[in-house]
């Protein structure tokens with residue numbers, strides 16, 4: 026499902042600094058992982074690897090049955106459509122309405138427009154944004170934008186769902202709802218990785234955790250066992 | 259494909275603003291204007307040269323040395339005059355006066371060839387009727403009547419005019435090539451500006467699983483639309499100019515020197531030129547589409 030063997034990542038070509046070093050871990054289909062570590066540890070970079078926004082500079086990366094380091098460029102779009110990502114900075118298209126942003130993955134996959142409309146309306150209802158469907162991202166609050174980003178990430182029923190600090194702009198009730206959505210999707214078979222700084226959230230939903238420090242994997246086990254020093258800061 | 263079910267306003271990448279409908283159409287209009295002028299200019303010049311060429315082809319010059327020397331049945335000049343009158347395929351002929359010959363020879367012999375006391379040849383200007391004409395047979399008969407008579411079919415002129423027509427066509431082709439190259443460069447620059455303006459949006463849809471083909475077609479379709487709009491504008495602007503030129507040139511192309519009536523004006527442009535004017539927007543569409551595709555696909559190569 027997801028398997029990393031001595032994966033390294035360098036930004037900016039061969040001369041650039043390596044930000045991830047010698048990562049080794051595996052996650053079976055339907056797995057769940059917290060991704061923890063201090064700011065700058067490399068959480069977002071690891072998620073970018075797993076969304077195929079970058080390719081590993083070294084090592085081997087298995088993703089949804091494909092060997093990413095060997096896959097041709099033309100194979101990647103189909104893989105990407107099976108991966109959902111909630112970005113730390115949302116990354117909504119500024120000139121598209123909330124509705125069209127959420128619809129984007131389905132339209133890229135070539136779904137019939139009638140089905141797209143029904144699914145998006147349902148999804149917006151779920152994140153309680155039905156009344157803001159026609160609003161542009163700039164007209165939405167941070168929390169509303171985050172919910173649009175979440176809706177866009179899950180609408181295609183991805184096999185792998187990655188979330189980068191997804192509760193950062195949500196109030197407690199909405200954070201609670203989001204965690205329940207993620208757990209529900211996970212129960213239905215979606216593999217989920219959630220990067221967060223929130224110790225409270227992890228404490229409330231204990232599970233397996235990967236902890237990064239300075240680009241190295243320092244813990245891969247139960248979130249209750251994360252050493253205090255390595256815990257999110 | 260299901261994409262066709264999407265509302266026509268769908269513009270995922272916001273290209274309506276990134277590739278604005280101002281500059282690109284205007285530049286393409288200017289290119290089209292130049293291309294149309296080059297085409298029309300070459301066609302008109304080639305037409306005129308062809309007109310002269312057919313004129314020149316129907317003319318012969320006959321040169322009789324020592325015209326006043328005796329031959330069988332009169333002077334040599336008289337014998338040749340007689341023979342020309344009997345030759346089939348000749349419409350009219352005329353003996354040039356001594357003054358005309360002097361004018362022709364002035365570049366070589368100076369103001370007054372008489373003082374050289376060279377015996378000048380007699381020159382006949384012969385106009386063919388267009389019926390079958392046996393040039394070698396006629397030349398042989400004239401030479402038999404007055405040995406040394408030369409028949410010159412204005413060959414030098416003919417090849418020179420043919421060369422001129424060929425050069426004009428080559429110049430027009432070169433001008434069109436340059437215009438197409440500049441148009442392609444203009445499209446590439448505009449596309450690159452659009453890519454830079456929409457970098458984030460492109461990275462996002464790329465990350466959501468858009469293929470290079472999907473992204474490139476969004477650009478290519480937008481650019482193609484702008485190029486066609488520009489080319490149509492260019493054709494519309496060049497048309498009055500071409501019609502004006504055609505009405506000025508009409509008296510030279512046809513025998514009667516009447517100015518054209520408005521109704522005749524549209525027919526004044528050759529059908530071939532109309533076809534080329536119509537094809538210009540299509541060519542602009544092709545250049546725009548292909549250049550945008552290549553530019554975007556090249557740029558996308560930097561993404562994984």
Ligand SMILES: Nc1ncnc2c1ncn2[C@@H]1O[C@H](COP(=O)(O)OP(=O)(O)OP(=O)(O)O)[C@@H](O)[C@H]1O
Nearest residue numbers: 036037044062063064065066067068069070071113
């Ligand atoms: N595009 C980039 N080019 C060069 N260096 C980068 C780039 N993105 C991140 N980095 C560097 O990589 C390291 C890891 O960054 P990353 O964003 O993965 O950290 P993070 O764990 O997500 O931090 P945070 O918790 O603050 O989001 C940092 O030192 C950062 O400066």
Ligand SMILES: [Mg+2]
Nearest residue numbers: 068069113189
């Ligand atoms: Mg981060």
